[in-house]
Amino acid sequence: MTTPQPGKLVVVSGPSGVGKSTVVAKVLKRFGGRLRLSISATTRLPRPGEQDGVDYHFLEMAEFQRRRAAGEFLECIEVFGQGHWYGTLWSEVGPSLEAGKWVLLEIDVAGAKEVLARVSEAVTIFIQPDSLEELERRLRSRGTEQEVAIQRRLDVARRELALADQYQHRVVNDTVAEAVDEICQILQDRGLLND
Numbered sequence: 001m002t003t004p005q006p007g008k009l010v011v012v013s014g015p016s017g018v019g020k021s022t023v024v025a026k027v028l029k030r031f032g033g034r035l036r037l038s039i040s041a042t043t044r045l046p047r048p049g050e051q052d053g054v055d056y057h058f059l060e061m062a063e064f065q066r067r068r069a070a071g072e073f074l075e076c077i078e079v080f081g082q083g084h085w086y087g088t089l090w091s092e093v094g095p096s097l098e099a100g101k102w103v104l105l106e107i108d109v110a111g112a113k114e115v116l117a118r119v120s121e122a123v124t125i126f127i128q129p130d131s132l133e134e135l136e137r138r139l140r141s142r143g144t145e146q147e148v149a150i151q152r153r154l155d156v157a158r159r160e161l162a163l164a165d166q167y168q169h170r171v172v173n174d175t176v177a178e179a180v181d182e183i184c185q186i187l188q189d190r191g192l193l194n195d
């Protein structure tokens, strides 16, 4: 028997509103069981419809900080300066990588930097909008956010876009289908096989 080749980490970032989750869901489907999504932990409250253990591991602040102190996170970060913490637990990635699976992390730019510092062979992909105007249009069309929240997300997006060139690959999400094809091609070129 041969031991499976260890899997790789795939880090995907991009401004909120760029359509990351839609693209990521389709990429995961394309690769079946070979690529799995890491479920992040967060201290923010669940939004309507979000389920614990499915969308996020929703943790109380004390529990999050206890795990952080115990070294259970591959990376963790306070996002948006609102006091909400987000992080990737080693338990979400370690066992899958050892079993030869690839694991996709959908995390922010600061988290991505932390991952690369620890796992230099990670594949990093930045999904970007056509333009900031297009991103603003998408954020408004979701209709879920107040003006202040939209402005805050646009500020974060401006800062994130400025860091896009730190990623190995940049993909423009003008159509979902093209962005999905492009990401699948990148992953295949980096050694991930189709089912």
Ligand code: 5GP
Pocket (backbone or CB within 6 Å): 016, 040, 041, 044, 075, 076, 077, 079, 086, 087, 088, 106, 107, 108, 110, 111, 112
């Ligand atoms: P939301 O609260 O809208 O689900 O996510 C807000 C932001 O947190 C997004 O930019 C998302 O990429 C980022 N995020 C989600 N999970 C993690 C994580 O585990 N680590 C880091 N660093 N960022 C995360």
